[in-house]
Amino acid sequence: MRYLLFCCYFIISPVFAIYDLVSIDITPSNEGTTFCFLVDGPQKSLTMYLALTENEQDFSFFDDKLALTPLQSDITAPVFLTKKMRPSCFGPYPHETLQSLKLYAGAGTSFEEVIKNKDYIQFFNGFPSLDRAEKNWTVMVYIVGSSLERVGRTTKGYASQDILEMLAGTRNSPSHDINLLLSTGGSSRSGWKTVKRSLVRNGQYYVLEDLGQQAMSNPHTLTDFVNWATTEFPAQHNALILWNHGGGTQGFGQDTAQSANAKMMSLKQLHEAYQTIRQQSGKPLDIVVYDACLMASIEVAEITATVAQTLSASAELEPGHGIDYEHLLRHISTSPPTDGIAFGQVVKNGYIQHSKEQGSFEESQITYSVFDLTQLPLFTETFGQFATEFKALLQKKGFLDYQTLSRGIIRAPGYPLRQTGQLRSLRSSTDNKQVRIDLYNLLQTIGPDFDAFSESAQTLLHLLDQVIVDYEVNDNVKAIKTEAGRMSIDIGITDTGHLSTLPAAYTLFNEGLVYYDERRQKDNYKPEAEKVCPRGMTCAFAQWLELEANDILGIDAYFGQKQDDRSTIYLIEPKVYQYQALSTDLELTLDGKPACQYQLCVNDSHCEDITLTQQGQQLLADVSLNDSPAVLSFCQKAVCGVAQQIGGIWGRDDILYPDDKIIPNTLHVQLKQIEQRQGNPLTVENPEQVTLKKSCEAKKGAIWIGYYSLNRQEKIALLCDSGDCICQENDVDPGCQEIGF
Incomplete structure (x- = not known):
């Protein structure tokens, strides 16, 4: 009974990254539940084993014809699946048949290796009991898998890895006062081409609904998910996490289920979704967390304030691993945060520590910020005054000192910092219509040089300190500018569709930038050495x-x-x-x-x-x-x-x-x-x-x-x-x- 003892002893551990090797697609419907499996890991000689049990003592293994073999000490478990081009499916099975069953999947080069390395996981455990009793927190994670889940057979499944972190973070949780709801889809990987709604509870992943093919970059898909989650799973506090690619003013969420070059949900569409959520919910969300690149921008903060009191995000590119969900869920279970700011600080601390453990803290540009959006209205009002003064100065015919503005702008770091590596001769071909620079540094560098708006610029710096309640960066960012990494602003003047969804101050500021660019373009002077x-x-x-x-x-x-x-x-x-400014010659x-x-x-x-x-x-x-x-x-x-x-x-x-x-x-x-x-x-x-x-x-x-x-x-x-x-x-x-x- 050696194999059986191994299974029973280690079955509690969900750390094995099965989803990096095998796509597991669970699809509930009115007829029952269907299971589909596809071995799509990078290993060439990979095999999958599938087992079921009712009592966690007697295990039976499926072969490739779905025949069951009881596991005994002298019998090697049959292989269920090897690499194929198409998924292997069985079902649908009625609810009554599956209710008492637990299903396990393992993958490796042999059954002995699977048992020795504990390369297996429980992926089905019947159906959860649902109630509408109010919990402390409902955490909603909107996961658009896209190219981050898997492309071909070589890349990682980052979304699936984060789901495993969620399973680990909720296993043996001392508190059952958290609802964790997921909406997944938006990727061409098997099992990710349709939109599913799932519940994670005590280390188990329950697929509740399959909505079929829907575009996760459609704001209605996001709105419906949040409305469903907050209605069916009420709580005192609500957190929304958006998982995928981000682009600041470009928007969020690229659904590649049908097309690899699909468009993101624009900032305007994201704002529309937030407006609808706010109207339907009756109260603001405590926090929106962006597990996506480049979303710690003032423009994103403005539209997020429509729906939430707090925002947490990075102004930089995130490493593939993103935030640490195990840290987040364990922490909010043992020490529940009282508001969105405390929740965001847990996210930030976990992200920084996760980056250190994964090695990206030393190698990447790591930033993370927490914004108190209740402080944003006063900033926006003052930014309107600053933008009015800025534009008025730049459009004066007698204004010739645009050079001073150039000196200020060039000293503000741009995001992503990796963009520095693009050769200038190529930049036109990479479609860089967004020009993201550090907002805090911009105000620091241009404010003191212009009496017309120096006072409002200084006030904005003070107000930013109230909006940005917590942030942390690594040495790679500090080496560029010691105070960089808090929040960006887009100073691009060619792609300005996002301005229509923002307060008028941002259009005024952009119009001032247009006057600046016109003056710069008219100056053909080239210094001679x-x-x-x-x-x-x-x-x-x-x-x-x-x-x-x-x-x-x-x-x-x-x-x-x-x-x-x-x-x-x-x-x-x-x-x-x-x-x-030089007082002596510089060599x-x-x-x-x-x-x-x-x-x-x-x-x-x-x-x-x-x-x-x-x-x-x-x-x-x-x-x-x-x-x-x-x-x-x-x-x-x-x-x-x-x-x-x-x-x-x-x-x-x-x-x-x-x-x-x-x-x-x-x-x-x-x-x-x-x-x-x-x-x-x-x-x-x-x-x-x-x-x-x-x-x-x-x-x-x-x-x-x-x-x-x-x-x-x-x-x-x-x-x-x-x-x-x-x-x-x-x-x-x-x-x-x-x-x-």
């Missing part, structure tokens, strides 16, 4: 440039290698200088050692040249990933993340998978012109083998600077292209000796 040779023995070959600081908004450094009459830029160090020194060749390698024999951008301690690379734009990030030489952009929508910060196709981009200089080129495709076999290769030949080293004026028009100047401005060890050049060689 004078060649000078203040000292050194290599002046005959290398160039030293003198620039007028007041004319320069910023300087980027470009490092590369020269080959015949063509040079390749391999490394960009952006913003080696940003405008600052910038560039270390020439990074002027090397960089290649992206998927193994020892397959490498391609690549252009990288330095961001803090990481290197970023603009690539094509599976025919869509993406940014790879490297920690040391290894890939530590990838953020893909499909149809202008940023995905979560993810990892590479086997069979991913990468096409690297490089910048080349020829005849004083820069052009971008694509390399040959590279196919990932083992993601752990993808790395950077660096080769340095000092005599081929080349350095340029790109300096851009106050109108942000950039000019490229060559410093050297034959290694003659790169200091060597024990160099006799006085300039090299001065900086330590």
Whole structure:
């Protein structure tokens, strides 16, 4: 009875990620319940085992013909399913037949391995008893699976992993005072093509309804779910969690069940859903939690205030794992929060700790904020005054000081920070119509320079401190700006459809930005650098440039290698200088050692040249990933993340998978012109083998600077292209000796 003892002892543990290996589709209907299974994990020799029991002592296993074999010590359990192209289904079975049954699924290369590694889980336990007694909290999770659930047989099922966290977080809960309701769908994975409503209770997942094919990006689908959950499962407090892709002013929720390039629910549609929910509920939700990227924006806060008192979200890209549902559910069960702010702080603390445990805290840009939306009306009123003053100043014919505004805007970090890695020559093709920058930093940098709105800008900073009641960021964000990561604002002027759903202040502010852009576009001035040779023995070959600081908004450094009459830029160090008020001359020194060749390698024999951008301690690379734009990030030489952009929508910060196709981009200089080129495709076999290769030949080293004026028009100047401005060890050049060689 060895196998039986193993089953009985370990059956309480729901930690096995069965949904990463097998799609389990439970569909209730009037005729009964149907079960469908599809082995779709990445392993080649994967088998599934299916067992049932009524008393948790006597187990019987299904074979592929649905015949049952009682488990005995001398009998190996039959295989139920191996990899196929289509799901295997059975049913429907009436309620009475299934009520007393418990079903278990396991997956592995053999039954012995499944038992040894505890690779099994209980996925069906009859039907729950439902009552309408008022609980303390009803938590509603709206999960649009999309590309985050699974694409093909290689990527992870992040939605299913979070459902497993929910099972773990509710198992053996000391409190039964929580309703946890899920609405799932919106993905092309088997079991996710229809919309299901489910209940999670005490570690068990109960599918209550299958609504058939519905678009989860339709605001009515969201409205109906919240109305159903709050009506059928009443509580003193209500929390709504939106799970999927997010885009700030682009909206939320990309349903890819029918089309991989489906549109999101726009911000206007999300607002319509919130208005309907608020009208039907009679009271605001305690909190809306966005388990989605880029949703900690002032625009999202404005529309969320329609339906809730609190908001929690990240201004950055989230890692694939998202928030920690086990932490959240265990905490609110043992120490129930009294309001939305306390709930949001539990979410934030769990997200930060989860990021540390998963390794993304060191590798990604981690931010998370909690907003008290009851404080937002006073901010909005004051922002209206600020926007009026801002627009009035910019539209004055006599206003010529747009340059000062440029200096302020460029010092505010943009989101996602990974976007820094996109080569400028490619940005038009990635459809970046949104320009998200840090709202707090923007007010800090432009406010003091303009008397016309300095007072209102300072007041807004004070009010933001009241709205943002809690936030936390990691060192990767602090390295860009110490106070960054709280909340973003979209200053784009080309895609402004979201403005119609926001207070008038945001349209006024955007109109002021249009006046600013018009003045910038009319300014064709490009600063000229004078060649000078203040000292050194290599002046005959290398160039030293003198620039007028007041004319320069910023300087980027470009490092590369020269080959015949063509040079390749391999490394960009952006913003080696940003405008600052100077009382004395400023000398910038560039270390020439990074002027090397960089290649992206998927193994020892397959490498391609690549252009990288330095961001803090990481290197970023603009690539094509599976025919869509993406940014790879490297920690040391290894890939530590990838953020893909499909149809202008940023995905979560993810990892590479086997069979991913990468096409690297490089910048080349020829005849004083820069052009971008694509390399040959590279196919990932083992993601752990993808790395950077660096080769340095000092005599081929080349350095340029790109300096851009106050109108942000950039000019490229060559410093050297034959290694003659790169200091060597024990160099006799006085300039090299001065900086330590």
